[in-house]
Structure formats: structure tokens, C-alpha cells
Amino acid sequence: MRRKSPRAPSIPLDDAIERAQKLYEKEKRHPAPVDAIAQHLGYKNATNGAAASVIATLKYYGLIQRDSEKMISVSNDLELYMFSPTEEMKRDYLVKWLKTPPVFSDLLEQYQDHLPSDGTLRFNLIKRGFFQEAADACIAVFRRSVDYARYYEHTQQDEVVGEESINQEVDETPPSEKSDITAEPQTLSQARPVTPIATSAETYAVHDIDRIPVRLTRGRKAWIEIPTPFFAADKERLKAQIDLLLSDDEDDFLE
Known part of the structure; x- marks a missing residue:
């Protein structure tokens, strides 16, 4: 043939x-x-x-x-x-x-x-x-x-908009509240768990939040928000959450 x-x-x-x-x-x-x-x-x-x-x-x-x-x-x-x-x-x-x-x-x-x-x-x-x-x-x-x-x-254009959104983020904390914020000691015993922002009403005393773009397949993107300070325990919790998502995907393929 x-x-x-x-x-x-x-x-x-x-x-x-x-x-x-x-x-x-x-x-x-x-x-x-x-x-x-x-x-x-x-x-x-x-x-x-x-x-x-x-x-x-x-x-x-x-x-x-x-x-x-x-x-x-x-x-x-x-x-x-x-x-x-x-x-x-x-x-x-x-x-x-x-x-x-x-x-x-x-x-x-x-x-x-x-x-x-x-x-x-x-x-x-x-x-x-x-x-x-x-x-x-x-x-x-x-x-x-x-x-x-x-x-x-x-x-x-998507990349430019994404970069501008990061650069234009402004600290909207009122000055009266800023004076009361003190940096947390960077020790594992005082590390706070990372909680998705959209599902938590708790306010954390963080210095800044970095939004890190991650390029996915087929032109898609994901964004990871990392607070400062970011502790070793936070990293382990984040890795555990990603592993959980991956295991859910595998279960979907097996069904």
C-alpha cells in the first residue's frame, strides 16, 4: 500500500x-x-x-x-x-x-x-x-x-495583560492598620497553612503576594499566588494539595 x-x-x-x-x-x-x-x-x-x-x-x-x-x-x-x-x-x-x-x-x-x-x-x-x-x-x-x-x-496580549495585572496590584491596607502589622518570625512552629483566598474569610498578615504565571498545554495558563513570608510548611501543604488534584485526575481516567 x-x-x-x-x-x-x-x-x-x-x-x-x-x-x-x-x-x-x-x-x-x-x-x-x-x-x-x-x-x-x-x-x-x-x-x-x-x-x-x-x-x-x-x-x-x-x-x-x-x-x-x-x-x-x-x-x-x-x-x-x-x-x-x-x-x-x-x-x-x-x-x-x-x-x-x-x-x-x-x-x-x-x-x-x-x-x-x-x-x-x-x-x-x-x-x-x-x-x-x-x-x-x-x-x-x-x-x-x-x-x-x-x-x-x-x-x-494575554501575556501583557497578565503582566500589567501583576504590576498594578496595590496595597489597599489602610494606613491605620499598617502600623499595627508586625512581621511574623520565620519559624516553622508559627507557619500558617496556605488557604485558598476565594474560600477563606481569614485575613493574614502578609507583606506581599506574588502571582506566578505557569504556562500549561494548548495555550492555557495557571496562576499560583505565593504570600510573603512563605514557610517550609506552606510549601509542603501546597505540594500535598497538588498531589491530591493529580490523584483526582487519575481516578477520573480510571472510572
Whole structure:
């Protein structure tokens, strides 16, 4: 059997959305036979090679879905995208669709700040099993899709906002109360347990709180708030809480 390159979108995200919207104009959210879908896209039937490639690409992005009877309908996300009241909401859907094809998701995870040269991307894709011609076509589709979704503009803005939120934190403790605050001796016997801020009404006498960003997979972020002073016992309690969360995740997979 002749080896093929891995599956990847054959058309950019903007083109795919435009074609999915044509399907929505014809069928709304109703399932339709695959030949009817191909005809709505301008092809005679679904046996046409170009038609099959486009339909597969719409599925890779998550713009269409197929039911158990092999009927095809546009996704609920496409309808929500079309009627989203703000550009920010629409861009969230664009980023979601951009990350849906596995090859695109992997590349964005690997190159989180900006894309490298075409040569580097080509080498990466060939290592993944792409032929050179298929790799070049994938790079062109990928770059245009990234630009259309304004992906790196979006992630960079998130980082700037996160940094500004840290820099703009202000100590709102009234001066009358500040004079009564004394530093706690940094001994383990006097260490206070770390309690999530959102679930505790107790006020701690801390000098400052550092919010540390942690980059997660698929472009997500978490923030860890560390009070000052931060004792060795606090560290152990924090590690225990993280271990508990991880054990809960494993239980979910086992169920």
C-alpha cells in the first residue's frame, strides 16, 4: 500500500469557514447526505477528489460533524460564531478551530511565542511523516490560518495583560492598620497553612503576594499566588494539595 502523508487541512481556516457558512445557508443545522453537502460546495458529488478533501478539512477543523447514519451537519460552534455579538468571542472560536487539527495543535504547542522559518517547519513535518510537497502545502495553509486567527497577537496580549495585572496590584491596607502589622518570625512552629483566598474569610498578615504565571498545554495558563513570608510548611501543604488534584485526575481516567 502506498504510504500517505499524515492528515492535515487542505485549505486555510478562513476559506473553510466561508464554505461551512454556505452549508449553513442551505441546510442550517439539519443533517444532509454527503452528496448534497458536496453539491452545496460546488461539486457534482462527494466522489470528486477535491470535494472529499474539502469535506474532510471542514471536519478536521470541527466545522462540520457526521452522525451515525453518515449524514453531515454544520457544528453548533459555527452557528454560535456567526451570531457572536463581539469580535473577541468570534476570535475565541477561531483559535479553537485552529487548534483542532492535531498537526496544527502540536505545532502551536511546540512554537508558543512565534513561528519559525519555513525550513524549520518543513523539517518538523517531514519528521512527522509528511512528504516534502505535502509539508510545503501544509505550511502555507497553517501560516495563513494562524494569521487569520491572529493567534500570536492574541497570546501576546494575554501575556501583557497578565503582566500589567501583576504590576498594578496595590496595597489597599489602610494606613491605620499598617502600623499595627508586625512581621511574623520565620519559624516553622508559627507557619500558617496556605488557604485558598476565594474560600477563606481569614485575613493574614502578609507583606506581599506574588502571582506566578505557569504556562500549561494548548495555550492555557495557571496562576499560583505565593504570600510573603512563605514557610517550609506552606510549601509542603501546597505540594500535598497538588498531589491530591493529580490523584483526582487519575481516578477520573480510571472510572
